Amino acid sequence: MKWLPKFQWTSVGHRLFLLCFVGISVCIAMMGYYFYDKSTRIIQDKVGSITQQTIQQSGERLDLIMEEYSTRSFYLLGSKKLQQGIKDDFTDNYDREATNKDIGEFIANMLNSKNDLINLYLFGEEANSYKYATGYAPIPSATDALRSTEWYRDIVQGEGKVVWFGMRHSLVPKPWADERWQGPVFCFGRAIKDMNNLNQIIGVMLIEIDPATILSQINLGEVGSSMIVDERHQIIGERDESRLLETIPFTLSDRTTSFEMKKIGEERTMVTHTRLSNGWNLVGLIPAHALLRESKVLGWFTFYLAAGFMAVALGYALFAAWQMNMPVKRLLQGMQEARNGNFDIQILANRKDEFGLLSRGFNTMIARIKGLIDELYIQQLLQKELQLKMFASQINAHFLYNTLDSIHWISKIHKVNEISTMIFSLSSYFRINLSEGREFVKVGETIAMIEHYFEIQKIRFGDRIAWSLTADRELLHCEVLKFAFQPIVENAIFHGIEKKKGSGRVDVAWKRSGDRLQFVVTDDGVGMRPNQLNEIREVLREHESIRAGSNFAMKNISSLLKLTYGQEYGLEIESEWGAGTRVTMLLPFVESQK
Structure with a gap:
């Protein structure tokens, strides 16, 4: 018994042993109980059915006997x-x-x-x-x-x-x-x-x-007793003479024949009856202990069988716990070595099951950690170089702003207004688009960026394009992805208005719908044919690639929105050939923290 103090229930193997043994034992006990209960019910139903058939047959014989007495007395009359x-x-x-x-x-x-x-x-x-x-x-x-x-x-x-x-x-x-x-x-x-x-x-x-002539026809033997009951529920036929003319202490079903369990006195009794041709009832009574006589033998057999299975379960649980505990123990020893700084440790991984996979994964992880530690020094050296490149990128961005501003002022000096306006809008567009490397910007900033984009396109298209931009004031300080909006407006111009004969119009609107933002771009351009519209909708829904030249930018924007905000957000497209297109972008309502 010296091993008992070492038996710690915090161990996975010991818990597994307890779980297996208790689980199997409970299953065996439940199955044994279910088997015994089901068998008992089957026996009771079988005995009840046989008794009911016996009572019915006895009732038929009684009807024949009484019919014979009636006939014999009729001849006498x-x-x-x-x-x-x-x-x-x-x-x-x-x-x-x-x-x-x-x-x-x-x-x-x-x-x-x-x-x-x-x-x-x-x-x-x-x-x-x-x-x-x-x-x-x-x-x-x-x-x-x-x-x-x-x-x-x-x-x-x-x-x-x-x-x-x-x-x-x-x-x-x-x-x-x-x-x-x-x-x-x-x-x-x-x-x-x-x-x-x-x-x-x-x-x-x-x-x-x-009366022996009648009683011989209703004998149930040692299983139970039988009696004849009249319409007033009085006993008018029974082997025990002392009970004659007594009222039965239970009620009978109104059906012609039945069998059911009733509590008579302190004991449960199966009551079966059949109605005779003269209105009497032939009743059979079988006490519950008589029904369970065979069930007791079956119950002991079930008990011994369950005990044997539990003994087998005990041995199986010990074996399973040992099989599970050994690889876990080796893995814990390897983890302890790694914790102490020994990253050259490799544990035995010759098993082909999940424990072997886990051990090989541990060896691979340790080797990878060792490699990462070796690479960490190199990464620290490269970090300074990266910082220098980022600083140079900022210098280049400022150089681009300053150059565009210079071109803008030179154009104003020489009174070339179109070039001046385009350069100023382009400079402002780039300044907002770069936005110091920020991924999210406010709605007000995206509105300014789209306005500058429209001013640039207005110089190109002239009177062929008209535009409007509206937004709810409460949305101006909400944060959104800055790269998602200009391509939608660009698609409306180049795929809708440019292909249309004559002039066209693009309307851009920011709206709020509950806890969502809606960015809606509507044009009265050429629109899309039904097959083209269905193809784009299918691609947006299934995240599949589409052919080159068929609005792949919209697919990329939809994927970006779903990755950033979730699957319930993205793009919705409505279009009619010859009438125009409407693109609705669904975004969450996120207020800026600044």
Whole structure:
């Protein structure tokens, strides 16, 4: 453990190790969590889908079973013997006994064909009542108390249709009840109508079926439980007898079939249901822990797999940190030598990756620095020579001004006014243009320079050219590039006015638009054809070279403006053949600091 004090987190290699290990570990953990979560969701959806299919299939089987019970009870209602027995329409006792025997055999063969019938009660409204269990036998006649029970009234109001009561303890009280069966039954009933007068109800039928027949169709096994729920959300079919007729503690979807997660009590439960043909709902319940039973195994597998990958990531991070730290360490040692004044140092640069490129670059830089140091002395010697040349240039400029002034005064003495005016304007133009070597001048100075230029051209063209120059007063002290304006005016004269028959006019204006300056030169010369205008606009936009003789000066000015001020500044050109041209120069508004 002696190496621990040397492990400094300020080192790039150590930081890289920590970054790689933590980054890979976090990625593995996130991928593991995503894999586990996604797998759990897939398992839940799969189990839910399978459960929903099971519930739907169970619901279809229940519909078939209840449809079969409805059909079997319908055949019983149409039995003439049964009608005769309930109405006590016998000729004698022998006829009564024979008829009762036939009814018993008919019930045994038709209604109890699957041996699932527990009790069959036939209550006559006016005469006889019967019960069938292990055999067919008369029971006491129906009383007003029996007829006033809720289930009896529901059957009568059903008008011969099947009235389903579901799974519950027997609805029939003493003395009619069969006390041999103590558990719950699955029961339903129908009103018995007189076959000779269908508007008259002559009795009530109540059928009790073994609930195992129904429960065997809705068994979900160990995964979950199922139940039958009526329209009032009461449980009317369940293996747990204690929950019968309880109201379910959750709501069901209005759809025909669905499955969703709900919180029932303290546990999340998947609830799936399908609607039966009689309006009931077959409901399946699967607790969340049952859904996650397989997910736990998958979770442990994911955990061990992630731990293994993290161990591999640890080794990879150590190797990567070592690979990255060694060339950095050599580079730092070389930099330390250079800092101490050893510019002959050269570090190992045999790698072919970025570190090799960096090492070779360092060696080249050190060699270049050494060469620059050697050249510095020579540059210092040349600096004095440069200063002398600059002084000589200033002398030459002053000599040019003085010579032009002399020519100007000689012309005035000899009264050669044209030469005098031209020489004076030329001298003033050069004085402003040179402006002591300054790159930027004020707008007022450029205006004076353009005025002198116009005076020179006026002598040449005479009355063929007219001009005007306007500027906002607030712009006179703004700083602009001094070389950008005269070529635009020159283009307007030589490419617009000179090629035009007759006289022409050039208007120059300085305007302000927001935080921008606009230098606008307008002429009424020959203008440009559309293809020539489009070519110049394309060149100005793409910064490409144009053919010699096709306004290359404008391209150079546009490039100079964009380099100096930015890409949003430059030249805009509008022209119409035979009507003239307008050139607008866009500049930033920069006030002079002097």
